[in-house]
Amino acid sequence: MTDTLVAPPGPARRTSRSGGPFRLTPTSGVGLGVALVWFSILVLLPLAAVVGAAADGGFDRFWNTLTDAQTFAALRLTVVEALLVTAVNAVIGTIVAWVLVRDQFPGKRILDVVIDIPFALPTIVAGLVLLSLWGPESPMGINIVNTRQGIFLALLFVTLPFVVRTVQPVLIELDADVEEAAASLGASRVTTFRRIILPSLVPAIAAGSSLGFARAISEFGSLVLISGNTPYETEVASLKILKFLEGDNQAGAAAVAVLLLVVAIVTIVILDVISRRVARRG
Amino acid sequence: MSIEVRGVGKRYGDFIALDDINVSLPTGQLTALLGPSGGGKSTLLRIIAGLESTDGGSVEIEGVDATKLPPQKRNVGFVFQHYAVFKHMTVAKNVAFGLEIRKRPKAEVKTKVAELLELVHLSQFAHRLPSQLSGGQRQRLALARALAVEPSVLLLDEPFGALDAKVRKELRDWLRRLHDEVHVTTVFVTHDQEEALEVADEIVVINEGRIEQIGSPDQLYDEPANDFVMGFLGAVTQLGPLRLRPHDIEVAVSPGVPGSSPGVVLRALRVGFEVRLTVEIEGQAEPVLVVLSRTHARALDLELGSQVWLSPATGATTVPAFGVPRPEAVVS
Numbered sequence: 001m002t003d004t005l006v007a008p009p010g011p012a013r014r015t016s017r018s019g020g021p022f023r024l025t026p027t028s029g030v031g032l033g034v035a036l037v038w039f040s041i042l043v044l045l046p047l048a049a050v051v052g053a054a055a056d057g058g059f060d061r062f063w064n065t066l067t068d069a070q071t072f073a074a075l076r077l078t079v080v081e082a083l084l085v086t087a088v089n090a091v092i093g094t095i096v097a098w099v100l101v102r103d104q105f106p107g108k109r110i111l112d113v114v115i116d117i118p119f120a121l122p123t124i125v126a127g128l129v130l131l132s133l134w135g136p137e138s139p140m141g142i143n144i145v146n147t148r149q150g151i152f153l154a155l156l157f158v159t160l161p162f163v164v165r166t167v168q169p170v171l172i173e174l175d176a177d178v179e180e181a182a183a184s185l186g187a188s189r190v191t192t193f194r195r196i197i198l199p200s201l202v203p204a205i206a207a208g209s210s211l212g213f214a215r216a217i218s219e220f221g222s223l224v225l226i227s228g229n230t231p232y233e234t235e236v237a238s239l240k241i242l243k244f245l246e247g248d249n250q251a252g253a254a255a256v257a258v259l260l261l262v263v264a265i266v267t268i269v270i271l272d273v274i275s276r277r278v279a280r281r282g
Numbered sequence: 283m284s285i286e287v288r289g290v291g292k293r294y295g296d297f298i299a300l301d302d303i304n305v306s307l308p309t310g311q312l313t314a315l316l317g318p319s320g321g322g323k324s325t326l327l328r329i330i331a332g333l334e335s336t337d338g339g340s341v342e343i344e345g346v347d348a349t350k351l352p353p354q355k356r357n358v359g360f361v362f363q364h365y366a367v368f369k370h371m372t373v374a375k376n377v378a379f380g381l382e383i384r385k386r387p388k389a390e391v392k393t394k395v396a397e398l399l400e401l402v403h404l405s406q407f408a409h410r411l412p413s414q415l416s417g418g419q420r421q422r423l424a425l426a427r428a429l430a431v432e433p434s435v436l437l438l439d440e441p442f443g444a445l446d447a448k449v450r451k452e453l454r455d456w457l458r459r460l461h462d463e464v465h466v467t468t469v470f471v472t473h474d475q476e477e478a479l480e481v482a483d484e485i486v487v488i489n490e491g492r493i494e495q496i497g498s499p500d501q502l503y504d505e506p507a508n509d510f511v512m513g514f515l516g517a518v519t520q521l522g523p524l525r526l527r528p529h530d531i532e533v534a535v536s537p538g539v540p541g542s543s544p545g546v547v548l549r550a551l552r553v554g555f556e557v558r559l560t561v562e563i564e565g566q567a568e569p570v571l572v573v574l575s576r577t578h579a580r581a582l583d584l585e586l587g588s589q590v591w592l593s594p595a596t597g598a599t600t601v602p603a604f605g606v607p608r609p610e611a612v613v614s
């Protein structure tokens with residue numbers, strides 16, 4: 001019987017071929033160089049500049065800005081709303097992806113295209129769309145402008161496609177015979193979903209949720225029209241930054257920006273860890 | 283009878299996948315469903331497993347009418363061509379899956395899993411992920427997983443189809459030995475006649491949605507019910523009014539045997555120990571294929587253009603050639 005193992009994938013083979021753990025061929029050296037320069041100019045330098053700007057006023061000023069009751073309220077509102085929206089998206093997005101992949105119904109192709117509209121629209125237009133339906137002139141008589149529900153709705157609208165679009169391809173790739181195998185082993189549909197399908201989807205759900213969350217804490221365009229921007233009530237972080245800038249308070253704006261950056265990184269890391277755990281546990 | 287299939291049929295639109303299938307498979311046997319691709323054998327297996335519904339008729343497993351039962355309730359083990367392992371679970375977890383669903387005590391699951399991994403020679407890989415196993419190992423894992431729930435029947439759908447020739451042969455021998463050890467009623471689908479002849483106790487030949495013949499490997503090979511079965515189980519050629527196997531033809535270099543057909547060697551191809559001759563005989567459009575051993579060919583001193591006389595070997599399996607105009611000049 002051939003019990004020889006398939007060679008462990010990835011790193012081990014790589015290093016043995018190139019001779020040492022960090023030796024690069026000329027082409028990969030150039031590639032790495034281009035990637036790093038590009039990444040630095042576009043991402044690392046601006047980020048460093050923002051952190052620098054925040055540090056300009058000294059730590060005390062940084063701390064005072066963030067602990068200022070109004071700023072803190074805006075930050076808390078932003079993060080809490082973004083988390084709620086992410087949680088809803090993780091569930092609804094997965095269901096929508098499931099329906100689009102597994103079910104056959106008339107209009108499926110159209111729905112598949114419509115999903116992307118919130119993503120493709122300029123967000124200010126998204127705000128306008130929501131305003132015309134749920135604003136003061138609402139044909140339904142429901143006015144959500146200047147309420148937290150309005151912010152929630154606007155964020156849901158602009159982040160809808162993320163989870164759907166990350167889960168969909170993974171779901172398409174899932175082998176039907178794996179589910180049949182689970183069924184013939186006695187697993188009910190629910191058990192099969194929970195123990196076989198979901199673990200395969202979790203990394204995609206987490207990736208989509210991260211994207212959606214990042215989009216939600218940074219959303220600006222659609223909220224300008226909807227949120228009303230009342231301090232302590234419906235003022236979100238991105239609009240707070242605008243207010244700081246208009247008041248010529250660069251350091252304050254940078255401080256809020258840095259905090260948003262930290263929140264985004266922490267959330268993305270947490271979601272990544274969760275997805276790895278779940279995917280491994282089964 | 284462990285599996286009773288009565289009047290089972292299946293249509294996909296206009297295409298008839300299975301047409302009024304009746305077959306009973308006795309307990310403890312290793313049965314092969316043999317036939318060409320698209321002949322309906324996999325559909326039959328999937329209907330027995332409950333993964334496909336039947337348009338009519340009934341399926342009985344161990345005396346229980348299973349026609350309307352979902353796959354979960356049939357207590358069958360199913361092994362797929364492409365393994366269908368749970369990629370995110372370790373080897374041990376894969377095998378334990380069916381037992382955990384049945385809420386067996388932890389200790390029992392552990393013992394059983396260890397036992398099965400021993401049986402399929404995967405004990406040292408218990409904590410690996412399936413992606414770290416070779417194809418043959420994955421298929422053995424799939425087998426252990428199916429056996430874990432102690433199924434009343436084990437169904438294998440082209441189990442070795444995705445493996446390379448060498449591993450395939452090893453696994454085939456191993457499946458036979460495993461079956462002799464475990465004795466679970468086993469049905470496997472294959473399009474490889476050698477696999478079926480070598481492993482199975484009984485072979486069901488299925489073609490175009492119908493059963494052509496049921497019998498032991500020897501019966502099928504020696505007494506094929508028709509031209510199709512004969513042709514599917516091995517190479518066939520035509521010599522005069524008969525269809526027979528190329529290695530069942532005697533070659534002589536002089537007209538010694540009465541009734542032998544004179545001919546000329548058109549082509550000689552040597553493959554390893556055997557020599558394949560293409561011989562043109564009088565009064566027959568299609569040339570005759572003859573297989574003989576290298577030693578034999580050398581002893582006869584055959585080469586291109588040699589004059590030979592062909593006759594069926596004594597005890598050769600033959601079927602009359604239908605649909606082909608009978609040559610007149612066979613008997614000289």
